[in-house]
Amino acid sequence: MHSQTISLFRFLMLGILSKRxxxxxxxxxxGAVLSGSFINELAIINGAxxxxxxxxxxxRYSLALLTLLMIATSVAEDYESRQFERLLTMPLARxxxxxxxxxxxxxxxxxxxxxxxxxVSLYGDAAVGFYWAAALWLELFLLGVLGLLAxxxxxxxxxxxxxxxxxxxxxxxxxxxxxMLTESVKLxxxxxxxxVIEFIFGAILYVIPGSxxxxxxxxxxxSQDLIAMLASQFASVSxxxxxxxxxxxxxxxxxxxxx
Amino acid sequence: xxxxxxxxxxxxxxxxxxxxxxxxxxxLYHHASRAQMALNYQALDRPLSAPVYRGxxxxxxxxxxxxxAIRLQLHDNQxxxxxxxxxxxxxxxxxxxxxxxxISPHSEYSMLLASRIYTQTSDPQxxxxxxxxxxxxFGANPQLHWRxxxxxxxxAKHKLHDLDLALQMAEKIARQPASVQMPQxxxxxxxxxxxxxxEFESAIAIIQALLQSDVVDDPDxxxxxxxxxxxxxxxxxxxQQSTNN
Numbered sequence: 001m002h003s004q005t006i007s008l009f010r011f012l013m014l015g016i017l018s019k020r021x022x023x024x025x026x027x028x029x030x031g032a033v034l035s036g037s038f039i040n041e042l043a044i045i046n047g048a049x050x051x052x053x054x055x056x057x058x059x060r061y062s063l064a065l066l067t068l069l070m071i072a073t074s075v076a077e078d079y080e081s082r083q084f085e086r087l088l089t090m091p092l093a094r095x096x097x098x099x100x101x102x103x104x105x106x107x108x109x110x111x112x113x114x115x116x117x118x119x120v121s122l123y124g125d126a127a128v129g130f131y132w133a134a135a136l137w138l139e140l141f142l143l144g145v146l147g148l149l150a151x152x153x154x155x156x157x158x159x160x161x162x163x164x165x166x167x168x169x170x171x172x173x174x175x176x177x178x179x180m181l182t183e184s185v186k187l188x189x190x191x192x193x194x195x196v197i198e199f200i201f202g203a204i205l206y207v208i209p210g211s212x213x214x215x216x217x218x219x220x221x222x223s224q225d226l227i228a229m230l231a232s233q234f235a236s237v238s239x240x241x242x243x244x245x246x247x248x249x250x251x252x253x254x255x256x257x258x259x
Numbered sequence: 260x261x262x263x264x265x266x267x268x269x270x271x272x273x274x275x276x277x278x279x280x281x282x283x284x285x286x287l288y289h290h291a292s293r294a295q296m297a298l299n300y301q302a303l304d305r306p307l308s309a310p311v312y313r314g315x316x317x318x319x320x321x322x323x324x325x326x327x328a329i330r331l332q333l334h335d336n337q338x339x340x341x342x343x344x345x346x347x348x349x350x351x352x353x354x355x356x357x358x359x360x361x362i363s364p365h366s367e368y369s370m371l372l373a374s375r376i377y378t379q380t381s382d383p384q385x386x387x388x389x390x391x392x393x394x395x396x397f398g399a400n401p402q403l404h405w406r407x408x409x410x411x412x413x414x415a416k417h418k419l420h421d422l423d424l425a426l427q428m429a430e431k432i433a434r435q436p437a438s439v440q441m442p443q444x445x446x447x448x449x450x451x452x453x454x455x456x457x458e459f460e461s462a463i464a465i466i467q468a469l470l471q472s473d474v475v476d477d478p479d480x481x482x483x484x485x486x487x488x489x490x491x492x493x494x495x496x497x498x499q500q501s502t503n504n
Contacts, residue, residue, distance in 0.1 A: 042329050045371055050329075053322040176314020217319035222365055 004092055008100040013107055015077070016070050021111070024066060029115050032058040036123075046221075052123040053220035056116070056132050060139070060215065063112045064168065067140050068147040070108060072160045075101070075151040085257050094252050098148075102245065105144035113137045128219055131226040135215030138237040142213055143168055145244045153251050171209045177201060212236040300342050303334060303351045309361040316362070324363025331355050332372055344377060349385040352377060353392045360396055370396055370407040378414050386419055394428060401432075405441045408432055412448055416455070426452045433465075443480050450487070459495040463488060 032055045040051035078084055087097060113133045121129030146167055150160035170177070181198040188194045213236045216229055267275070306312075316323035331352075335342045359369040373389045373396075380386055393411040397404045408428050416425035429448035435441070450462035466488045469475055475484060 039326075039329065042333070043325070044332065044375075045368060046325065046366070050322070050325045053319065054326070057319050057322060172317040173314060176311065179310050179314055211318060214318055218321045221321040221325075221363070 005096045005099050005103075008087075008092070008096060009103040009107075012074060012100055012104045016074055016104060016108055019070065019073065021070065021108075025112060025115065028059065028062045028066065029119065031062070032119070048123065049220050052120060052128075053217055055123060056120055056136075056215075056220065057217055059116050059119070060136055060217075063116070063136070063140060064143050065165075067105075067108060067112065067144050068161050068164050069157075071101075071105060071144050071147040072151045072157045072164075074104070075148065076155070076157045076160075079155050084255075088257055095249055098245065098248050098252060101148055102145065105141055105148065109137050109140040109144060112140065124220060127226060131219060131230060132215060134230055135233055138233050139214050142209060142237050142241050142244075145241050145248070149244050149248045149251065152248055152255075167208055170204075171211075172214070174205055174208065175211070178205075209240050210236060213240060299338070299340070300346050301337055302346075302348055303331075303355065305351055306355050306358045309358055312358065312362055321363050321366065324359050324366055325368060327355075327362070328359050328366070328368040328372060331359070332376065344380040344385070345382055347377075347380075347385075349377070349380070349382075349388040353388050356392055357395075360399070364400070365403070367403060367407070370404050374407045374410045374414070378411075378418070383419055386414070390415055390419075390424065390428075394431070397431065401435050401439045402441075405432055405435070405439065405445055409445050409448060412452075416452065422452060422456050426456065443475060443477065447484075450491075454487075454491055454494070457498070459491045459498065463491050463495065466491070 035058060036051040036055035039054045040047040043050045084097075088094070113136055116136060117129055117133030119129075120132045123129075143164065147160065147164045150163045151157070154160045154163060178201065181194070181201055185191075185194040185198055212232050215233070216224070218224070219226065219229070312323060312327070313320050335344060335347065353373075356369040356373055359366075363369075370393060373392050377389050378386060380389075390411045393404070393407050397408040401408075409432060412425045412428035412432070415421050415428060419425075426449065429452050432441070433446040433449040435446075450465045453459075453462040453465070466484050470481065470484055470488070475481055
């Protein structure tokens with residue numbers, strides 16, 4: 001059973017690697033290096049730290065988009081080419097496909113993070129470079145699983161990518177949205193509608209990733225307890241990723257395929 | 260062999276006239292474009308509150324603070340043109356610097372911009388606004404910002420010629436507890452400025468107190484203080500003698 005899952009993982013991974021992944025990665029790294037150098041030239045002080053932090057964040061958001069697109073394209077192609085119907089005629093359980101895709105996401109994030117670890121360590125401290133690579137791996141893995149859930153459910157690349165990005169950005173901007181809602185309650189002198197909206201958003205926050213699930217860019221400017229931060233992020237990502245995978249399994253088992 | 264030149268008045272009149280007209284056009288155009296340049300200047304917008312920018316930062320507050328500082332630093336360069344600092348609204352500029360300090364409280368960038376870049380203005384009011392900002396921020400983190408307040412004190416003395424303000428800043432530095440680590444010269448500003456104000460008695464009292472306490476343990480620093488003490492005592496004596504005469 002394990003060998004079947006591993007074979008499926010290899011097959012899916014080869015499909016992802018054949019999508020000019022390394023070329024895209026090289027372009028992103030080049031873009032990060034060039035724009036980081038530009039920022040360094042502009043900065044009067046702390047140029048190196050600002051450059052490292054900028055390169056790290058530039059790569060974070062470009063790789064997030066790349067991960068989402070790769071996962072969504074891979075699963076969408078399986079839908080289009082009726083791969084699921086073929087796979088399900090074989091002695092394969094549906095959960096094995098989800099496990100194989102999870103392994104693909106983990107490996108893809110690892111591959112994407114290799115140049116990040118190298119680049120950030122070169123620009124700054126090796127310990128911070130390791131932290132950033134590990135934290136970014138966790139963040140990208142979570143986003144990849146979210147993308148997997150989105151494409152399994154929505155079946156179309158644009159919708160799946162938009163949905164995943166919306167959740168990702170909602171989580172990132174949750175602080176700002178909460179602030180706006182609190183201010184709106186104050187401005188409307190505690191009106192019921194404002195309070196209801198604030199309550200609904202508070203409830204939504206329970207089912208989207210919290211701020212701890214993301215890599216912390218402030219490590220480039222002040223020494224922090226990296227291990228503790230990583231441990232906290234690992235716990236947070238583990239719980240949320242397992243929750244997402246459970247939803248993926250439920251959704252995938254509910255789907256009807258014409259065998 | 261140098262070729263001879265005909266006098267200008269012998270040239271064809273239409274050519275001379277065309278030259279004068281075109282020269283006048285060039286001067287007018289340059290004058291108009293200078294005026295237009297000032298009109299083209301896009302003023303700084305008022306910043307939003309710090310929590311809004313923290314929300315926008317998506318968890319990278321420090322980086323955003325630095326990028327905002329770099330953006331502010333480039334404000335005087337618009338569409339390939341460099342604008343004079345006098346055009347900048349310094350009240351809004353101080354708001355931006357304050358905001359950046361709130362977003363990146365451990366960064367020196369905004370204070371550096373205030374003390375090194377925006378104090379290049381020749382307008383005393385604008386200069387006062389920058390010095391006020393530096394003085395306020397120093398209170399928030401004396402350890403990080405003592406250099407900037409020392410610079411501000413020098414600017415107040417040499418550029419604003421406001422010795423009272425310079426002394427007020429120097430006293431703020433000198434009054435910091437020993438836990439705030441800074442070289443002794445930063446604390447010595449106070450008595451040097453007092454001497455400039457002809458307040459030799461106060462300066463002498465401060466130096467004597469410093470020498471009697473255990474604050475100064477560096478032999479070079481002690482020698483410097485002793486020299487200054489003798490110098491000020493001599494000047495005080497000279498002053499008293501000239502008053503008596």
